Amino acid sequence: xxxxxxxxxxxxxxxxxxxxxxxxxxxxxxxxxxxxxxxxxxxxxxxxxxxxxxxxxxxxxxxxxxxxxxxxxxxxxxxxxxxxxxxxxxxxxxxxxxxxxxxxxxxxxxxxxxxxxxxxxxxxxxxxxxxxxxxxxxxxxxxxxxxxxxxxxxxxxxxxxxxxxxxxxxxxxxxxxxxxxxxxxxxxxxxxxxxxxxxxxxxxxxxxxxxxxxxxxxxxxxxxxxxxxxxxxxxxxxxxxxxxxxxxxxxxxxxxxxxxxxx
Numbered sequence: 001x002x003x004x005x006x007x008x009x010x011x012x013x014x015x016x017x018x019x020x021x022x023x024x025x026x027x028x029x030x031x032x033x034x035x036x037x038x039x040x041x042x043x044x045x046x047x048x049x050x051x052x053x054x055x056x057x058x059x060x061x062x063x064x065x066x067x068x069x070x071x072x073x074x075x076x077x078x079x080x081x082x083x084x085x086x087x088x089x090x091x092x093x094x095x096x097x098x099x100x101x102x103x104x105x106x107x108x109x110x111x112x113x114x115x116x117x118x119x120x121x122x123x124x125x126x127x128x129x130x131x132x133x134x135x136x137x138x139x140x141x142x143x144x145x146x147x148x149x150x151x152x153x154x155x156x157x158x159x160x161x162x163x164x165x166x167x168x169x170x171x172x173x174x175x176x177x178x179x180x181x182x183x184x185x186x187x188x189x190x191x192x193x194x195x196x197x198x199x200x201x202x203x204x205x206x207x208x209x210x211x212x213x214x215x216x217x218x219x220x221x222x223x224x225x226x227x228x229x230x231x232x233x234x235x236x237x238x239x240x241x242x243x244x245x246x247x248x249x250x251x252x253x254x255x256x257x258x259x260x261x262x263x
Contacts, residue, residue, distance in 0.1 A: 001091045006039050012067040014114055017049065020065060022058075024100065025050035025113060025120030033112040036190040037199070044092040048106060050120050053099040056081075060097050068093075081105070103127060109194060132194065137181070137240045140174045144230065145242065147171035148223045149249050155219035156256035163219035167226065172211065175230055176200055179207060182237050207233070220257045224250065 001009070010032065017023045029046040031039040051059055060083060063069035074086035082096035098106065103123050111128065113121045135143075151166030176196035185203035192198035201208025207229070214225035227250050235241050 002041060003039065009045060009067060016065050016067060018115055022051050022055040024052060024117045026115040027124055028112045028114050029108055030110055033110045035110045035112060044094055046094045049095060049097045050103060051097060051099055056097045056099050107194060137178065137238060140178050141240055141242055144171050144174040145245055145249050148227055149252060152220050152223045152253040152256050160219060167219045167223045168215050171226060175226060178234055183233055220253060224253050
């Protein structure tokens with residue numbers, strides 16, 4: 001969706017909700033907020049609708065208020081509060097409907113309150129101020145090594161789908177969190193404190209390229225490459241880096257790789 005159509009949808013959404021007395025507020029999230037990274041052709045519309053108490057479920061089940069909903073090719077109830085709607089051109093709408101009390105279960109970083117009939121801005125300030133869970137370095141290191149070990153073992157026994165999940169998903173997420181904490185970025189970029197994968201390669205282009213190349217390998221090769229990168233980048237700067245455990249995991253992964261290759 002180009003920028004003109006993107007902005008037009010926002011205006012239509014605001015107008016539709018402003019005309020409904022059950023609506024207390026509308027909150028734009030992420031690129032829709034207009035803060036930081038602006039929307040491009042691949043941006044979704046992400047937003048919260050806040051209603052009077054008791055009306056929220058009606059808004060989740062009857063989408064007559066949502067521009068374009070009658071043409072939707074997919075309406076998916078993702079959570080108790082949230083939905084994904086796909087339009088015929090493939091454009092994605094992600095939204096959740098809350099009353100003011102339910103809004104406290106939400107998480108948000110970049111947001112803009114577009115409609116507020118009372119209490120929405122104050123409640124969103126509470127939501128945004130709530131600290132993001134930040135597990136300590138020791139826990140992240142343990143998770144990283146454990147996930148690489150499990151992923152490598154599953155790859156060696158032929159469970160490649162599960163192996164890729166552990167290596168490219170779980171382990172890489174922990175590694176990105178550690179790298180973003182302890183390696184100074186090479187480029188200015190607006191990172192996402194809720195998702196360590198978002199825009200990482202913009203801030204660390206060299207590391208991003210290395211990580212992407214590593215993950216192109218089979219899961220065992222990828223696990224070894226990630227472990228090597230972690231030791232090189234984190235070992236010198238992170239007191240909690242468990243070098244002995246990392247060496248043991250690397251030895252086990254090499255054995256699994258070589259045993260598979262010759263077996």
